[in-house]
Amino acid sequence: MKGLKKLFIIFIFLFILSQVSAYIIFKNFDYKAQYLEPSKTYDLYITIESDKEINDTVIYIKPTNEISKENIEIIKGKQWIGHLFPYEYGVAHLIIKIKPNAPNYDYKITVYCNYTKDDQQYSENRIFTLPVRGKANLVIETTKNMLNVGNNKILLLLTNKGTGTAENIKVEFQNSNNLIILGDNTFTLSSLNSGESTYIPLTIFAKKEGVYSINYKISYKNPYNLLELTQKSETINEDSKSETLTYQNKNTVEETGILTFNVFPNELVSINIKNPTITVGKIENLTISIRNNYKDSLFVVQIGKYFIGDDQKSIFIKKGEAKNLTFQIKVDKEGVIDIPILIYFDNNQIEKNLTINVVGKADLVLSGVDVESSFNEIKITGDIDNIGTGKAKSVLISIEKTKNIIPKKPYENYFVGTLNPDDYGSFELHCQINGNVSEIPLKITYRDEDNNLITIYKAVKINRESVSLKTNNSGGVNYLVVGIAVIFCMGVIYLIYRGFVKKK
Amino acid sequence: MNIIEALTNPDTFFKKLSQKEISLKEPFLIVLIFSILIAISAYISTSIIYKIFPPQYQQVLAFTKIIALISTFIGGIVAWLIIAGVMHLISMAFKGEGSFKKTLSFTGYGFLPNIIGALITIPIAYYYLSQIHIQPLTITQMQNPMIVQEVIKHIIPKTLIYTNTIIGFAVTIWNLYIWTYAIKYARNLTLKNAFITALIPTVIFGLYQLYSVLKLL
Numbered sequence: 001m002k003g004l005k006k007l008f009i010i011f012i013f014l015f016i017l018s019q020v021s022a023y024i025i026f027k028n029f030d031y032k033a034q035y036l037e038p039s040k041t042y043d044l045y046i047t048i049e050s051d052k053e054i055n056d057t058v059i060y061i062k063p064t065n066e067i068s069k070e071n072i073e074i075i076k077g078k079q080w081i082g083h084l085f086p087y088e089y090g091v092a093h094l095i096i097k098i099k100p101n102a103p104n105y106d107y108k109i110t111v112y113c114n115y116t117k118d119d120q121q122y123s124e125n126r127i128f129t130l131p132v133r134g135k136a137n138l139v140i141e142t143t144k145n146m147l148n149v150g151n152n153k154i155l156l157l158l159t160n161k162g163t164g165t166a167e168n169i170k171v172e173f174q175n176s177n178n179l180i181i182l183g184d185n186t187f188t189l190s191s192l193n194s195g196e197s198t199y200i201p202l203t204i205f206a207k208k209e210g211v212y213s214i215n216y217k218i219s220y221k222n223p224y225n226l227l228e229l230t231q232k233s234e235t236i237n238e239d240s241k242s243e244t245l246t247y248q249n250k251n252t253v254e255e256t257g258i259l260t261f262n263v264f265p266n267e268l269v270s271i272n273i274k275n276p277t278i279t280v281g282k283i284e285n286l287t288i289s290i291r292n293n294y295k296d297s298l299f300v301v302q303i304g305k306y307f308i309g310d311d312q313k314s315i316f317i318k319k320g321e322a323k324n325l326t327f328q329i330k331v332d333k334e335g336v337i338d339i340p341i342l343i344y345f346d347n348n349q350i351e352k353n354l355t356i357n358v359v360g361k362a363d364l365v366l367s368g369v370d371v372e373s374s375f376n377e378i379k380i381t382g383d384i385d386n387i388g389t390g391k392a393k394s395v396l397i398s399i400e401k402t403k404n405i406i407p408k409k410p411y412e413n414y415f416v417g418t419l420n421p422d423d424y425g426s427f428e429l430h431c432q433i434n435g436n437v438s439e440i441p442l443k444i445t446y447r448d449e450d451n452n453l454i455t456i457y458k459a460v461k462i463n464r465e466s467v468s469l470k471t472n473n474s475g476g477v478n479y480l481v482v483g484i485a486v487i488f489c490m491g492v493i494y495l496i497y498r499g500f501v502k503k504k
Numbered sequence: 505m506n507i508i509e510a511l512t513n514p515d516t517f518f519k520k521l522s523q524k525e526i527s528l529k530e531p532f533l534i535v536l537i538f539s540i541l542i543a544i545s546a547y548i549s550t551s552i553i554y555k556i557f558p559p560q561y562q563q564v565l566a567f568t569k570i571i572a573l574i575s576t577f578i579g580g581i582v583a584w585l586i587i588a589g590v591m592h593l594i595s596m597a598f599k600g601e602g603s604f605k606k607t608l609s610f611t612g613y614g615f616l617p618n619i620i621g622a623l624i625t626i627p628i629a630y631y632y633l634s635q636i637h638i639q640p641l642t643i644t645q646m647q648n649p650m651i652v653q654e655v656i657k658h659i660i661p662k663t664l665i666y667t668n669t670i671i672g673f674a675v676t677i678w679n680l681y682i683w684t685y686a687i688k689y690a691r692n693l694t695l696k697n698a699f700i701t702a703l704i705p706t707v708i709f710g711l712y713q714l715y716s717v718l719k720l721l
Contacts, residue, residue: 478663481628485667488624489674492617496681499513 023052024113026126027089031096032229034247035133038163039100041075046092046111050084054122057081057115059092064108064127071102072109072130084115098132100163106131134164134194138218140171140257143199146348147206147263151182156200156259160192166220166253167191171200174215178207179261181214192220206263213260222251268294269343273354274324277450278331279361280389283308286329288341288354290315291322297345303327304340331358334389360390360421364444364456367424371440371462373433377408378440380429380460386419392446392454393418399431400441400457406432419446437462510613511620511678514685518610522689526605531584531612538615539580541622545629546576552633556655558640580615583709587611590705591687598701600691610686617678621671629668632661669714676710 028047036042046059060078063069079092096109107130114123141157160166169189173181182203192198206212231246274287290299300314308328317323331337338353369382380399386392398413399405407413408430416425431440439459446454507530509517550572554565588611592604636659646652680702688698 477666481663482666482670484624485670485674489670492674492678495512496677499515499681 022124023054023117023122024048024050024057024084024115024124026111026113026124029111029128031130034225035131035135036098037135038071038098038102038132041095041097044094044096046094048081048084048090048092048113050086050088050090050115052086052117053084054115054117055083057084057090057113059090059094059111059113061094061096062110062112064110067105068107068109068130071099071105071132072107073097073099081115096130098130102132104133104164133222133224135162136160136164136166136192136194136220136222136253137162138166138169138192138220138253138255140200140216140218140259142259142261145259145261146268147179147204147261148266148268149206149209149263150266152204152206154202154204156202157197158187158189158192158200159197160194163194164222165191165193167223169218169220172217173202174217176212176214178210178212178263179214180205180207204261206261209263209265211260211262213258215256215258217254217256219252219254222253225249225251265293268292268348269299269345269350270322271341271343271352271354273356276355277357277359278329280334280358281330281332282361283328283330285326286339286354286356287324287326289322289324290317290343292317292319292345294346294348295319300344301325302342302344303329304342306331306337306339331356334358334360359449361388362386362390362392362419362421362446362448362454363388364392364395364419364446366442366458366460369460371460373462378431378433378462379411380431380440380442381427382460383424383426384416384419384444385424386421389421390449391418391420392448393451395419395425395444395446397427397429397442397444399429400443402441404434404437405440406434408432433462507613507616510682511616514613514682517613518685518689521610521613522606526603526609528605528609528612531609534615534619535581535584535612538618538622539577541619541626542580543573543577545622545626547573548626548630548633552636552638553656553659555636555638556641556652556659557646558643584608584612584615587614587683587705587709591683591701592691594701594704595687595691595693595697598691598693598697600687600693600697600701602691607687607690610690611683614679614683614686617675617682621675625668625671629664632664636661672710672713676706676713679710680706 025048026046027049028045030045030047031042033042044061046061048057048059050057058078058080061074062077063072063074074094074096076093076095079094081090081092084090108127109130110125110127112123112125114121116122137160139159139161141159143155143157147154158169158171167190169192171187173185173187175181175185182205187200189198204214229245230248231244233244233246235242235244270289270291270293272289272291274289275285278284278286286303288301290301292299296316296318298314298316300312302312304311306329308330310327313325313327315323315325329339336355336357338355340351340353343350343352363386365385365387367383367385369380372379372381384395384397395416395418396413397416399407401407411428411430414427414429416427419425429440429442439461442458442460444456444458448454506517547569550569554562554569557565585608588604588608591611592600592607595607638659641652641655680699683702683706684695684699687693687701688695691698691701693701
């Protein structure tokens with residue numbers, strides 16, 4: 001009981017002592033805003049008033065608790081005030097920064113004031129609140145600032161780059177002379193959190209080529225009052241001083257902006273394929289024609305699939321000109337396929353799929369060809385084989401008529417019909433030969449799978465010895481033998497002549 | 505009688521012969537030799553030419569060749585009779601006198617140049633025709649006379665055609681020379697009338713022979 005009494009006396013003594021030693025009053029703690037925003041730096045003004053004359057006055061701050069310590073960075077935390085007369089104000093200018101990721105919270109900071117009076121050290125402190133609230137900052141960016149003449153569907157990126165949530169967002173676009181918003185020109189959104197983005201779809205009709213802008217107005221609301229000191233005035237009477245502070249509530253934000261677009265002709269680049277049909281399983285040339293509607297540029301074309309060798313080529317094309325680029329490709333499956341290509345030019349990129357038709361192709365060859373010749377008539381028999389990958393329809397084989405080769409009915413041509421891959425058909429052709437002929441030209445016509453009429457030519461060599469009877473049997477004249485006949489004839493004439501002369 | 509004189513000096517030969525008794529033995533022998541020679545020539549030619557026929561016809565054609573051989577042999581003798589007959593008839597227009605036997609006998613000597621001509625042309629024909637390589641025609645081709653004609657035209661060597669033409673021409677005018685004097689003395693005609701009488705069958709006979717050869721060109 002005696003100990004408890006002693007402890008109470010000490011407590012009372014310390015209380016009285018503390019009351020007696022408090023010579024300063026914390027008059028003001030000001031950071032010029034209602035709320036503090038993350039990532040911003042604030043000037044902190046701490047005003048004290050002394051009852052008595054004090055010396056060696058120092059004001060400094062420290063975060064009060066752990067959460068405050070983590071989110072408030074003290075840039076300038078201490079200021080020397082020095083001597084203060086009785087009732088004189090001392091103002092400390094300190095600097096703090098709210099860390100970027102600081103969550104909304106009422107942080108606490110302790111302000112200390114150390115001073116001496118009558119060579120005795122004193123220290124006073126007081127805890128103040130730092131209410132941190134994030135502030136929204138909406139930014140609109142274009143994903144594509146190039147438009148073509150005509151209708152353009154674009155997406156604008158609306159991003160909250162601020163530290164607080166934006167509510168009741170409304171974006172209103174305004175038409176300009178050459179850019180007209182088609183459809184609804186107003187976009188609304190209930191809220192957008194800090195760091196989040198959303199797309200605003202917009203259809204813009206561009207009247208003509210050039211650089212044009214559209215204006216927009218964006219309005220949104222912060223979820224709490226944002227009073228910001230806009231005016232401060234002081235009135236000093238004889239013995240008193242009054243201060244008037246004017247704040248503006250900035251919780252509703254209204255901003256305007258401009259989006260600028262470069263309008264180009266309808267197609268910056270026209271791309272065509274010269275040979276849209278290729279043969280399956282065969283290395284083929286894919287020739288791409290690029291027409292430049294933009295401006296003189298170096299075009300880099302990259303092919304995404306099926307290429308053999310180089311997948312990238314570059315070419316300089318003047319505005320209005322068209323040039324060809326050829327890639328080697330090989331496709332091993334039939335059908336309509338897409339080949340992705342990328343075209344880079346003047347910081348632009350165009351992605352496009354080139355559609356080509358991959359078809360099987362018939363390849364007709366002759367085999368087992370037999371040539372029978374009797375005097376000047378030739379009979380050709382054999383097989384026509386399809387060694388290709390496509391079907392050959394309506395195959396007709398015929399002998400080409402020339403000066404020395406006359407096809408003979410009924411085998412002047414032979415209809416083989418349809419030949420599927422790995423299929424064959426037999427044929428028989430007859431012709432008459434005049435003069436020296438070493439080969440018979442054959443014409444093969446068929447329709448491919450797209451019903452295109454294809455004509456190919458083949459030649460069948462013939463055995464000259466077996467048909468050129470004229471050369472062997474009656475070609476040369478033996479003038480020695482004929483000469484003997486002539487001498488005989490002259491001898492007879494001379495004999496008759498001599499008989500008549502003798503008679504006379 | 506000197507047979508050579510009939511060739512070299514028919515005037516003297518037939519003058520002497522007209523004074524002798526008419527005999528067909530010697531003229532017949534001449535025509536017989538001529539017929540045998542032209543039959544041999546025809547056999548050689550047909551043997552070669554028939555090679556153009558398809559092999560399955562060759563046996564049938566062997567018989568045809570014998571017929572050709574016989575007909576050509578008989579044709580030689582018939583030609584003698586016709587020529588003698590034609591000249592005898594024509595000479596009647598010139599009031600010729602003399603028997604047909606005498607005309608037949610005398611014209612028979614006129615085939616002596618043909619024997620000489622045949623002795624020259626047959627070896628040449630055999631030499632050239634035996635060297636010909638012939639591709640048989642098909643049945644379809646055989647049915648076309650144009651093709652057959654073209655083939656024959658092509659397989660007969662030009663040398664043979666030219667030689668036969670020249671020798672044939674020489675033999676024909678030699679025939680005319682001999683037959684002029686033969687008919688003169690056989691029918692007691694003037695030389696001019698005898699020439700005309702001999703000329704007509706000779707020209708017909710000669711032109712026919714010439715045509716037969718020239719159509720092969």
